[in-house]
Amino acid sequence: MSDSMTVNIGICGLGTVGQGVWKHLTANRADLERRVGVKLNLARAAVRDLRKTRAVKIPAAKLTDDSFSIANDPSIHIVCELIGGTKLAREVTLTALRHGKIVVSANKALICEHGAEIISTARKHGGHFFFEASVAGGIPIIKAIREGLVANHFPRIYGILNGTCNYILTQMEDQDAPYADVLAEAKRLGYAEADESLDVDGWDTAHKAAVLAWLAHGRWVKTDQMIVEGISRITPADFKNASVLGYGIKLLAVITRDFKRDELSVRVHPTLLPEGNVIANVSGVFNAVSVTGDVVGTTLYSGRGAGQDATASAVISDIADAASLLKHGKGAHLLGEADESVPTCRLAPPENIRCRYYLRLTVKDEPGVLARVASVMARHRISIASVIQNPSEYSGAASLVLTTHESNERAMQRTLRQLKALGSVLEDPVLLRIGDFE
Amino acid sequence: MSDSMTVNIGICGLGTVGQGVWKHLTANRADLERRVGVKLNLARAAVRDLRKTRAVKIPAAKLTDDSFSIANDPSIHIVCELIGGTKLAREVTLTALRHGKIVVSANKALICEHGAEIISTARKHGGHFFFEASVAGGIPIIKAIREGLVANHFPRIYGILNGTCNYILTQMEDQDAPYADVLAEAKRLGYAEADESLDVDGWDTAHKAAVLAWLAHGRWVKTDQMIVEGISRITPADFKNASVLGYGIKLLAVITRDFKRDELSVRVHPTLLPEGNVIANVSGVFNAVSVTGDVVGTTLYSGRGAGQDATASAVISDIADAASLLKHGKGAHLLGEADESVPTCRLAPPENIRCRYYLRLTVKDEPGVLARVASVMARHRISIASVIQNPSEYSGAASLVLTTHESNERAMQRTLRQLKALGSVLEDPVLLRIGDFE
Numbered sequence: 001m002s003d004s005m006t007v008n009i010g011i012c013g014l015g016t017v018g019q020g021v022w023k024h025l026t027a028n029r030a031d032l033e034r035r036v037g038v039k040l041n042l043a044r045a046a047v048r049d050l051r052k053t054r055a056v057k058i059p060a061a062k063l064t065d066d067s068f069s070i071a072n073d074p075s076i077h078i079v080c081e082l083i084g085g086t087k088l089a090r091e092v093t094l095t096a097l098r099h100g101k102i103v104v105s106a107n108k109a110l111i112c113e114h115g116a117e118i119i120s121t122a123r124k125h126g127g128h129f130f131f132e133a134s135v136a137g138g139i140p141i142i143k144a145i146r147e148g149l150v151a152n153h154f155p156r157i158y159g160i161l162n163g164t165c166n167y168i169l170t171q172m173e174d175q176d177a178p179y180a181d182v183l184a185e186a187k188r189l190g191y192a193e194a195d196e197s198l199d200v201d202g203w204d205t206a207h208k209a210a211v212l213a214w215l216a217h218g219r220w221v222k223t224d225q226m227i228v229e230g231i232s233r234i235t236p237a238d239f240k241n242a243s244v245l246g247y248g249i250k251l252l253a254v255i256t257r258d259f260k261r262d263e264l265s266v267r268v269h270p271t272l273l274p275e276g277n278v279i280a281n282v283s284g285v286f287n288a289v290s291v292t293g294d295v296v297g298t299t300l301y302s303g304r305g306a307g308q309d310a311t312a313s314a315v316i317s318d319i320a321d322a323a324s325l326l327k328h329g330k331g332a333h334l335l336g337e338a339d340e341s342v343p344t345c346r347l348a349p350p351e352n353i354r355c356r357y358y359l360r361l362t363v364k365d366e367p368g369v370l371a372r373v374a375s376v377m378a379r380h381r382i383s384i385a386s387v388i389q390n391p392s393e394y395s396g397a398a399s400l401v402l403t404t405h406e407s408n409e410r411a412m413q414r415t416l417r418q419l420k421a422l423g424s425v426l427e428d429p430v431l432l433r434i435g436d437f438e
Numbered sequence: 439m440s441d442s443m444t445v446n447i448g449i450c451g452l453g454t455v456g457q458g459v460w461k462h463l464t465a466n467r468a469d470l471e472r473r474v475g476v477k478l479n480l481a482r483a484a485v486r487d488l489r490k491t492r493a494v495k496i497p498a499a500k501l502t503d504d505s506f507s508i509a510n511d512p513s514i515h516i517v518c519e520l521i522g523g524t525k526l527a528r529e530v531t532l533t534a535l536r537h538g539k540i541v542v543s544a545n546k547a548l549i550c551e552h553g554a555e556i557i558s559t560a561r562k563h564g565g566h567f568f569f570e571a572s573v574a575g576g577i578p579i580i581k582a583i584r585e586g587l588v589a590n591h592f593p594r595i596y597g598i599l600n601g602t603c604n605y606i607l608t609q610m611e612d613q614d615a616p617y618a619d620v621l622a623e624a625k626r627l628g629y630a631e632a633d634e635s636l637d638v639d640g641w642d643t644a645h646k647a648a649v650l651a652w653l654a655h656g657r658w659v660k661t662d663q664m665i666v667e668g669i670s671r672i673t674p675a676d677f678k679n680a681s682v683l684g685y686g687i688k689l690l691a692v693i694t695r696d697f698k699r700d701e702l703s704v705r706v707h708p709t710l711l712p713e714g715n716v717i718a719n720v721s722g723v724f725n726a727v728s729v730t731g732d733v734v735g736t737t738l739y740s741g742r743g744a745g746q747d748a749t750a751s752a753v754i755s756d757i758a759d760a761a762s763l764l765k766h767g768k769g770a771h772l773l774g775e776a777d778e779s780v781p782t783c784r785l786a787p788p789e790n791i792r793c794r795y796y797l798r799l800t801v802k803d804e805p806g807v808l809a810r811v812a813s814v815m816a817r818h819r820i821s822i823a824s825v826i827q828n829p830s831e832y833s834g835a836a837s838l839v840l841t842t843h844e845s846n847e848r849a850m851q852r853t854l855r856q857l858k859a860l861g862s863v864l865e866d867p868v869l870l871r872i873g874d875f876e
Contacts, residue, residue, distance in 0.1 A: 140586020148578025151754035296576035299741030
């Protein structure tokens with residue numbers, strides 16, 4: 001394909017992101033074409049409802065309600081899968097890849113569930129699958145890990161990958177407001193979905209963590225192989241306690257690799273981060289990722305993690321990379337795509353996932369309770385680092401906040417089960433991890 | 439070039455960075471080769487003194503004291519120019535490029551002074567010039583701007599690009615210590631060069647700013663076309679005053695583009711940054727860059743800006759990109775390299791470079807001084823926002839700290855000249871810019 005040739009792009013799905021891609025690619029087309037060195041033609045778009053009016057005006061002749069007619073169209077070089085969901089999106093993606101096309105996707109759930117199948121289909125048929133927009137919106141984190149930091153192994157990657165949760169946590173902290181109130185307000189403002197569970201229970205973050213873990217370590221980790229905990233049980237009191245201890249609270253994805261044991265751990269949980277940590281200060285809908293490489297040390301990336309424009313920026317960068325690749329010819333592949341036979345690592349067993357813990361218990365306000373709690377913890381060799389006792393919101397009850405020295409998930413989960421069984425513990429304990437990261 | 443072929447790499451210059459590249463490329467070779475899909479052979483290295491002992495052991499047969507023998511060697515595909523300086527480095531770079539080789543460089547002074555010549559030579563002979571390591575060490579900021587954010591125009595890029603200055607400023611603030619003491623300690627620890635002027639007077643930052651400005655805006659800006667001011671006149675009192683006003687102080691490169699006027703401004707100066715700004719909290723030898731794109735919004739990148747390992751990480755990522763490019767064949771080019779005819783923009787005149795200012799004057803402690811100072815400022819329509827008056831370290835003198843509402847460089851430079859001429863102003867005024875950036 002020479003400089004004077006045209007790359008034809010089909011967009012499947014014209015929701016918020018699809019319209020953003022169409023809009024910005026149209027507005028910046030001349031600059032993009034100059035940078036990439038080929039003509040970029042937005043050839044076709046597939047929508048669910050042909051009669052719906054949209055903010056972005058597209059000639060009727062370019063519209064179809066059949067995504068497969070784009071995936072199967074021999075004149076289309078690049079298919080942007082912006083449909084969402086994992087059923088139709090998977091079929092359209094695989095169809096396009098079987099034709100050797102390049103697919104650009106922002107769909108983290110799709111990649112998390114079907115990544116292995118998608119990547120192997122791309123390889124088999126000489127297609128390519130690009131997914132910069134799937135993690136951390138407009139931040140070019142995929143490219144950073146895959147190309148910019150190619151010289152590195154990654155002992156630790158962690159960060160804020162869900163803007164909805166970070167918005168809610170930031171508001172709870174700043175306004176001293178309970179979770180339910182902030183969530184309701186976030187829904188009203190359009191920062192949270194009507195069904196918020198994908199976000200607040202950590203699943204969206206887990207999908208993105210799976211993508212990053214695969215990129216950095218070459219292994220697909222399913223969400224049921226991770227610890228995944230959400231933010232719905234955090235209270236304003238937790239922020240106050242954390243602040244007294246010198247911490248903020250963030251929902252983090254944490255991906256750690258122990259190269260000596262050759263073990264990988266992927267987890268999603270609310271985490272106490274030291275107030276001086278830059279990520280503890282990333283607020284609102286912003287995302288931030290800390291990437292520690294064995295050569296480069298720790299690098300940090302932040303920006304808007306979602307929204308039409310930020311996501312479109314990432315999708316368009318993939319389109320530019322794809323067009324540049326097409327210019328090089330079909331046989332080419334990108335950095336990282338050659339990586340077909342990565343040595344596998346095993347998943348870390350719970351006893352090797354270690355950190356300090358923050359534990360909040362609602363207990364009967366009576367003598368001997370702390371002794372009973374402490375004795376359960378001692379049984380599992382969990383050493384207490386600090387204790388804060390406050391009156392509870394319930395009468396006759398107290399709130400007991402304990403932090404521990406370093407322990408591990410196996411010991412802590414056993415401890416939790418025994419604590420729950422104590423008659424003097426009135427509610428399920430709230431467990432937060434402490435992230436003493438640099 | 440097929441998968442089974444070998445890319446031969448020559449390293450010119452085996453100082454700290456060169457040895458780091460040799461060490462890490464050797465240690466991580468298997469992983470890198472798998473990711474790139476070609477064999478990587480560290481074929482030769484050029485040193486100044488063949489007899490010098492080095493931490494990294496290299497077979498004598500691979501060593502030469504003639505960089506040109508590597509630049510002219512037909513078997514070498516990639517030449518890493520890690521010599522430093524701008525004379526020999528330029529000649530070696532141009533020689534290699536004239537042979538159509540790929541040159542990887544960490545040399546910001548070279549690029550700043552001779553970038554236009556180097557890039558045009560690369561284009562003319564089908565060579566390529568990569569320079570990820572030249573700005574912000576291991577942070578993949580070049581790749582982010584050139585590829586990851588390719589969909590964007592850049593109204594503002596700013597950041598900390600010199601770790602030595604940031605270390606000195608951080609120590610001055612944390613230890614309440616004068617500049618000279620901290621500089622001496624930095625030299626003792628190896629964080630500052632014996633001749634510190636390149637760093638502390640802002641020239642190293644200016645070289646890097648020129649590279650970023652060219653990448654983002656396609657225009658080479660010479661350092662004598664920039665405002666370049668260093669950190670040597672900042673005192674612990676400035677940190678205290680800034681803190682009272684809610685700011686920290688950082689040496690920043692600031693690159694702004696006014697797309698309506700089509701004007702570009704590149705400047706380097708100590709800047710008051712709001713305490714809540716993430717970059718205000720980046721301390722020690724770390725670098726950080728904020729990139730605002732018209733599509734993506736503001737994204738941020740931070741990490742170690744210098745040192746053997748971080749710089750080697752960036753050089754090796756360029757080697758990997760170069761090897762991947764060679765695999766595609768000679769005609770290929772990277773994203774951004776097609777960009778040969780960028781529309782030019784003009785440099786902003788001083789009256790269009792606008793910000794708020796912090797001005798510290800050492801004045802005679804006598805009646806009427808504030809009135810005289812204020813009247814000079816009023817003459818240039820500079821509106822005073824706040825005044826702090828403190829006793830000066832000199833007897834009979836006072837320290838007068840003024841902040842202004844938004845003004846511009848022309849008005850401020852005229853004001854400064856007239857203030858200096860006042861008999862009651864005892865020292866050259868200290869001028870800091872206020873960066874009310876998001």
